[in-house]
Amino acid sequence: MHFLFAWRYFRGKYAFQAIQIIAWVSVFAIALGTAALILILSVSNGFTDIVKGLYSDFYADVRVTPIQGKFFTLSDSTYELVKKMEGVKAVSKVVENRALLVKDNFQAVVMIKGVDSTYGSINHIQSYLRRGKLAMGNLSNPQLVMGIGIEQKVGLFQSLIGDTVQLFAVNRSGKSITSLHQLNTLNATEAGAFSVQQEFDDQYVFTNYAFAQYLFDLAPQQVSAIELALKPSAEGQVMEKLKNTFGPGFQIKNKFQQNIDLYKIMQMEKWIIFSILALIMMVASFNLVGALTMLVLEKQKDIHVLHAMGAKPWDIQKIFLLLSGIMAFLGALIGGGLASLFCWLQNTFHFIKLGGNSFVIDYYPVKPMAVDYIAIMLLVIAIALLAGWLPARRAADRLFEKIN
Numbered sequence: 001m002h003f004l005f006a007w008r009y010f011r012g013k014y015a016f017q018a019i020q021i022i023a024w025v026s027v028f029a030i031a032l033g034t035a036a037l038i039l040i041l042s043v044s045n046g047f048t049d050i051v052k053g054l055y056s057d058f059y060a061d062v063r064v065t066p067i068q069g070k071f072f073t074l075s076d077s078t079y080e081l082v083k084k085m086e087g088v089k090a091v092s093k094v095v096e097n098r099a100l101l102v103k104d105n106f107q108a109v110v111m112i113k114g115v116d117s118t119y120g121s122i123n124h125i126q127s128y129l130r131r132g133k134l135a136m137g138n139l140s141n142p143q144l145v146m147g148i149g150i151e152q153k154v155g156l157f158q159s160l161i162g163d164t165v166q167l168f169a170v171n172r173s174g175k176s177i178t179s180l181h182q183l184n185t186l187n188a189t190e191a192g193a194f195s196v197q198q199e200f201d202d203q204y205v206f207t208n209y210a211f212a213q214y215l216f217d218l219a220p221q222q223v224s225a226i227e228l229a230l231k232p233s234a235e236g237q238v239m240e241k242l243k244n245t246f247g248p249g250f251q252i253k254n255k256f257q258q259n260i261d262l263y264k265i266m267q268m269e270k271w272i273i274f275s276i277l278a279l280i281m282m283v284a285s286f287n288l289v290g291a292l293t294m295l296v297l298e299k300q301k302d303i304h305v306l307h308a309m310g311a312k313p314w315d316i317q318k319i320f321l322l323l324s325g326i327m328a329f330l331g332a333l334i335g336g337g338l339a340s341l342f343c344w345l346q347n348t349f350h351f352i353k354l355g356g357n358s359f360v361i362d363y364y365p366v367k368p369m370a371v372d373y374i375a376i377m378l379l380v381i382a383i384a385l386l387a388g389w390l391p392a393r394r395a396a397d398r399l400f401e402k403i404n
Contacts, residue, residue, distance in 0.1 A: 022294060023327065026287040030331025030383070031338065033281040034376055038339035040273060041372045046365025048266045054197050057124040059258050060092075060227035061235065064242060065251050070097060071222045078245065082226065085241050087234025090121035095212035096224040100168040101146075101205065106154040110146070111203045112167070114212020115227075122229040125194050125206065132161040132192030142211040143191035147201030151193050164189050169215045186215055278379055285328075285387040292324055292391035317392040324388025325381070332380040336373065343368050 066072040074093065083091050095114035100107055115136070120126060126134045130148055137143035144165070151157040154165065169184045188207065195201050213222070230238055235254055242252045256263060343366045346352060350363035 022287070023291045026291040027327050027331040027334070029284040029287045030281075030328050030380065031335035033277070033284045034332045034335025034380065035339040035342075036335075037274070037277045037281065037376050037379075038336060038368065038372060039342060039366070040277060041270065041376075042339070042343050042366040042368045043364055044270045044273060045367040045369055045372070048270070049367055050361065050365055051197075051262075051266065055259050055262065056255055057127065058196055058200055059255050060122045061230040061255060062228040062239060062242065063225055063251075063253050063258055064228075064246060065225045065253075067249055067251055071095075071218060071224055072250075073219070073221050074223050074226065075221060079226070081245060082228070082242070085238055087231050087238045089229040089231055090118045091229075092116050092119040092122050092227050093209055093223045094225045094227055095209055095216060095218065095222075097169065097212075097216050099205075099215065101150065101154060102166040102168065103154040103156060103163065108150050108153040109203075110150055110205045112169070112212055112215065113204055113206050114209040114215075115206060116209045119206075119227075122227050125196070128194045128196045130193050130195045132190065135191040136206060136208040137188070137191070137211065138208055139210040139214060142186070142188040142207055144188050145192045145194060145206040146190065147204050148193050148195045149198060149202035150205060151190075153202075156190060157193075161192065162189055167215060169217075184215055184217060186211075274375065281379065281383060282386075285383045288324060288327060288383070288387040289390060291327070292320060292388055295323065296320060296391050320392035321385065321388045324392070325384045328380050328384035328387070332377060336376075340368060342366075 079091070079093070082088065092115050095112075097112060099110060099112045101110045115123075120134065125145070129145075132145070134145055135143050136145060146156075148157060156163055156165075164187050167186050167188060169186075188211070213220070228238070239252050239254065243250075246252070346364065346366050352364050354362055354364060
């Protein structure tokens, strides 16, 4: 019954046409705020998905590293045991350390990552090759696959693939270094260049595992890490087995744990954006307060008639709270529909483009999520209650004053 009265008041005619206009202005203010919230959160979701995809392609499903020190000794028996674990698709030994890459008068500090022949099943770097091929050579003929950022730093991006570069790395003698001549120095040729994103493009160089071991003067069984590709739904089971196999001196991390700070920052950014836009929505709700206040003044005679029919102050208050809810919900419905239509059009036709051509896509990605719609709907309900409370209270107070 309360809802029927509230709906009738929203649809009914008023002595002053301006009241109905103001009511609809309030509805569209909520609609615009809702649409803006959904669109901005959807764009944030789209960019987050792309960044996560890039990191997911670059990082292994699971990575095992020592808690202390850069390197550890991996026995053949342990390596074979890991390879035979149920749920493991591929395993690669990894040697990872910093080195100085020099080409003529140019140089760059890079992260050398030596991997074995199975690494193509673990890392999807092949999908991001921009020049050359994914070839890492062997100990006697080492080849490098480097990020395009490193290419630019050492002047290789203007040359043909196959140029020779020098790599300087600190040996493990423990002696102090006073010149480049005291470093391990080896030559290698560029086989290809990749572009994932700037963080990786500016520092990573891939080569074969044996060459990296030799460059950093490591013992035959010394590695920095082992990286694994897993079968679907096998992560928990494999990680538990790895913890039992390697013991407490090692870190066993999945993709999320390898980039936990990144994921936390992205989630924090999203909800900071939501909070700022929610404040804007709260400001827009003042239109709703004004419209409801004028509706209360317009319907004073109806309030007295309802009282004569037995309505209590709380009944009157409930009617106007429901009226506030109807206006807010209708605005949210219109805004949600417009935003959903826009997201579909953008995903289908990509008509809003990104400036420049340095990103992996050339249009704004959008990804509507159910959790965003639910959060926005809860926000709209809260705004409706807050905006409707004062006018509804005034309507009930007027009835109370009349009774007394």
